[in-house]
Amino acid sequence: MAMLAMTFGAPQAQAAGMRPETSVVIVSEGAGEASMTVQNTDATPALLYTSIQGIPEDDEDLLIVTPPVARVEGGQSQLVRFIVSSPAPLKTERLRRVIFDGIPPKDSEAGVRINVNFRQNLPVIVRPAGLAVDSEPWKRLQWTSDGNSLTVKNPSPYVVRLSPGASLEPSGAKLDLGRTYILPNQSFSYPLPSEQGGQLASVRFTPATTYGFSVGTYDAKLTTSASH
Template structure:
């Protein structure tokens, strides 16, 4: 198998058009998010190649633009290794280190960034030949997960953040206020409509620190409403909604 680093540019372009969940990728990320405490020396993310062939992996962090490329990244973090060959059925550890410029982030609330991992498969071969076919389409798969930089100066417990959300109703609108310095990710808000439970958040919602969002209600029944939060470990926890 031969890898060409020029394929990285191809991979970046293709990854914007070819998106897949980890269940369809050869490279599996062991985690759905990365938490970086500001007082940590480094954090790690484990990758595994569940395929039968080696893959070339490229990783970088961006500020929120899904179209960004590694050369455009200006975030104050270093990933080692930024490019790695992961053999079939083997693992690779990515080590993420904050640079001194990270001290410029807001010390009173979390900052959210995005970690990208592109899986670039090797060139195909024909009948064991070393060279790839003259015409072939090489697809790269990009996984993109949230990266939270959490200041050590925050003394509140992130585990209590979902319980601190403040809910109120204004006509056909449900208002939710996040009074905490943490990002709170909601995957579902359940409301009763007739004899069924409907989801008001089919696309999910991430509440920024100290922010308020509006969600459209689908019925006048606001009793027994609940929401599901994703915690630091990727677990889904359900909470009851208490209207103020």
């Protein structure tokens, strides 16, 4: 399928100010670190503040960024390094967010700082040493229904990115997954309308690559299970 130039869960890095070179940071535990170039697209210098944020499901400290603060001249770039600091070997991919804040310098005439910040918020995926790359991890999701609810489970070691909008097939009834990623070993259940129970064959959703690009819709087969 042809990839579409759109991303899920991260703003496009096209605005003026600090511009990261890619839409996601991939850090290999085996390599120990990764780096990304961030360009100051403005004509004036600015301070680049870089920070790592955990996600609600997982906020363990895994990475150190350096430098956390740097002055970047207008039109110039800064290399930011992401160093793995996990105290134990990773067993699955881990998701984090990196925040790039561009702070303009003080106004030379007014003597005060211009109150306009340029922020980029991008996903960071930390990959365990020795884990093979899977370009289609969404195919590993397991979808089951007991007639009353639908459950999606990610038994794989990969972070799966996707659009929150889905549909139940063959009826085409809409389903809001309520999220743009499913972490390893996560599962979520959704109630089904009574008229959908015995008519479901698949779930149609829009997955995204590791870099956040849509690859079109994908129909996942639905397995039925007995109600408890």
